[in-house]
Amino acid sequence: MKNYLSNIWVTAKTVTIGMIITFKHLFTRSVTQQYTSEELPEERWKSSIVPDGVLQDRSRMRLHVKIEDCIGCKQCEKVCPVDCITITTEKREKTEAPLFAADGTAIKQKVVQFDIDMSLCCYCQLCVYPCPTECIVMTPEFEFAETLKSNFLYRFAKEKPAPPEPPKEEVAEPVAAGGS
């Protein structure tokens, strides 16, 4: 009998506590970030939570490589789970003038190819952490749809090797202009 009554008491108590908690949440500010409206591009970064126009800490968007700082260590290439980074380096001659990255690390390799295939990238951000000179970063840019798949091959190296011929069958349909 004691057990029976205590069951009822515990049920009533826990349900009441739960209801109080959910009622409080009914009036807390929502964490949703609304997708930006087409008419107001300048409002893009202004949302209820990040009024200063900065996206949330862990948002992961388009990659960018500050190629002047890259020392060609290929750590990002190794760590990428989908192997979408391709780096080719050439050893710099001793006779050339010494180069330094922004943080003072000596650049001993010449990066002749630094390609990221953004159509494969899964935005895991794993490449960002190991970079010793912090030159591969996530930018707040998230709208970068393309009509050609080959446009997703981002080439960051300044001295580009001859680009491979784009596959013939990937010629995109001309996209009809939106609106009327």
Next chain:
Amino acid sequence: MALKRPALEATISNALSALVVGGAAGAVVVIALIPMIAGLIRDGLAARLTPTMTSVASIAIGVGATVFLITQLPIFLIWLERKIAAHIQDRLGPMRVGWHGVLQSFADGLKLLFKEDIIVDGADKFLFKLAPFLTIMGAFAAFAVLPWGEGLVISNLNIGLLYAIAITSLGAIGILMAGWASNNKYALYGGMRSAAQMVSYEIPTAIVILSVVVQVGSLNLSDVIAAQQGGVGGVTNWFIFRLYGLNVIGFILFFICGLAETNRNPFDIPEAESELVAGFHTEYSGMRFAFFFLAEYGAMFFVAALTAVLFLGGWSGPFFSGPLVLFVKTLALVFVQMWLRWTLPRLRVDQLMALCWKYLIPISFVVLIAAAIDGVVGS
């Protein structure tokens, strides 16, 4: 005027939103004026028609108004539920279609209307088609005995409460039928669970209703409300404040049973999305699915209205009386139903049975016996 497409869309959506919000405000005014309108119509009809024709015509008007209410109300309630759910979970919910998404349910309804009506090959075709109609009938026929005001009831049955208990059970038969006819294991599980739930929860519901009937001495819902009039501020005579506070327990029991009868959380085991796909309506699509949806919200509204009638004085209020009072009370109870849904997890089947047979039924008997003793001593 040449508007760009987004601007045009925004204009249309704003106009429609304004229409809906204005319509809702208009509906409230109309509900407040119903007694006057009904009186005018009745007098007008009585002057032109024979008494039989008059009563037939008033019933037809009442049925029309109720059908309008219970087909339009779920659209609002679904939007409300999604908004409440979203805000309890710190989300925003529908925001895109109209002002804060008020038109979302219309858009969804339109979509369901256009969807293909799929009937699975292995199904029992006749029962499969019949089930949604039975369910929606069970939910909507119950409104016949709901009194909205002085003399404002479609059918003033003197066994109104008995009728309400009986006709709401019809919905469970529809669910069982849908589960069986779908020829799908998840649907069948859902149907079976629903049957088990119905058999269990009808009992405490009926006993709690009986405890009110003992205090009133009548099964007529209009009499139940008449017995709650007067008192301090027009409030203290409500049944929830009578019988030395024991009716509060009765009120809570009835509310819990109402949740179970309408398959709402935490008693939604017949649907149980995470276990049974969608339970009894797994195989349904298009309008037939929409019918189950409408029936759920219709039943929710009816159970809340019945709770308001039995324990909260129905259409009689502290300052003024009428349909609007009942409407507000009902919406408040519906809000609590939604609030509970997003608070509590689902019960397991055995927990559901234990709650009913070990707790609800004995406690409801205590309330009934107390009401009976009070009645005997008082007379």
